[in-house]
Amino acid sequence: MRYVKWAFWIVLITVVGGFMHYTMPQQDIVRVVNTEVRRVDVNENSIFWAQTDVGNDPTTVNRDVRFIETIRPNGKPIVYRNEDTGWGWPPYFKLDSSNLQAEASDLISSRDTPRWVVMRHYGWRNEFLSIFPNAVGVRVVAGPEVRLIPWLNIVILVALSLLILVIRQMWLQFRERSIDPMVEDAGDAWDKVEAFGERKKGRVQRWLDSWKKK
Amino acid sequence: MVFAIARLGLMGFVVLSVIYVLVSIYSRSVRRERLEKRWEAEGIGGDREEFIRDGLAEYDSSVRRKLILGVYVVPVIVIGTLIYAINFW
Numbered sequence: 001m002r003y004v005k006w007a008f009w010i011v012l013i014t015v016v017g018g019f020m021h022y023t024m025p026q027q028d029i030v031r032v033v034n035t036e037v038r039r040v041d042v043n044e045n046s047i048f049w050a051q052t053d054v055g056n057d058p059t060t061v062n063r064d065v066r067f068i069e070t071i072r073p074n075g076k077p078i079v080y081r082n083e084d085t086g087w088g089w090p091p092y093f094k095l096d097s098s099n100l101q102a103e104a105s106d107l108i109s110s111r112d113t114p115r116w117v118v119m120r121h122y123g124w125r126n127e128f129l130s131i132f133p134n135a136v137g138v139r140v141v142a143g144p145e146v147r148l149i150p151w152l153n154i155v156i157l158v159a160l161s162l163l164i165l166v167i168r169q170m171w172l173q174f175r176e177r178s179i180d181p182m183v184e185d186a187g188d189a190w191d192k193v194e195a196f197g198e199r200k201k202g203r204v205q206r207w208l209d210s211w212k213k214k
Numbered sequence: 215m216v217f218a219i220a221r222l223g224l225m226g227f228v229v230l231s232v233i234y235v236l237v238s239i240y241s242r243s244v245r246r247e248r249l250e251k252r253w254e255a256e257g258i259g260g261d262r263e264e265f266i267r268d269g270l271a272e273y274d275s276s277v278r279r280k281l282i283l284g285v286y287v288v289p290v291i292v293i294g295t296l297i298y299a300i301n302f303w
Binding site: 136 | 239301
């Protein structure tokens, strides 16, 4: 039973943590080397892709997706997709993919004269699933060793914690005021049933006893 | 696009309405509990039920109760701010 409990909590934490890690904004310091548009036919990885630009037909099977190709300070590549999230999930309400693509193109720099930028994004890069993080915003920074404080994440996590505390408080209040009295009532009712049963049993028992030899 | 916004608005309205009702019940329950405790602690004479009924009637017409409407207002402001910050800032 203890292992079942552990397994439950491990699965829950993994799922919730993974979901949060995918959805929450993250910031990378990178150097943009290219921007391009590729046609993609999403298939079983479709939940890791957004939809076409908000004004367009969302039902088409395949479409062109903008990509931003970048190099990290350690020399390794990271490629972002650049899609509208529109009015769906995750709630970034990103509608300006084209503009972001223009900004990113404007920031292209070479290895010899690097121009470092912070790419705000959500999502994961996974080669096996062919999925890419979705770029949300870009801004120029002084260099690759700038210290970034994730204010947005702090605000979101604090708000979520407060929300959980409020829900807990509401549940406790509901239990104290509505469930406990009901359980007490039920307990009282059960006591009555038992007392009634005792009396009944007494009567039946007495009747049975009356057959016994004295 | 209109469809997507309408869907978001409709679902948001339904979810927020559920939250609004739950928060209203919670707030009223807290207020009632506080009135009950005050009646006992301060030894206010008279009918207990009447005291609580008056207190809740006062609460029903208070500004505090209307603040719960913020459940609808705050998300709209947050979404508006997000749209501006993400796309036009």
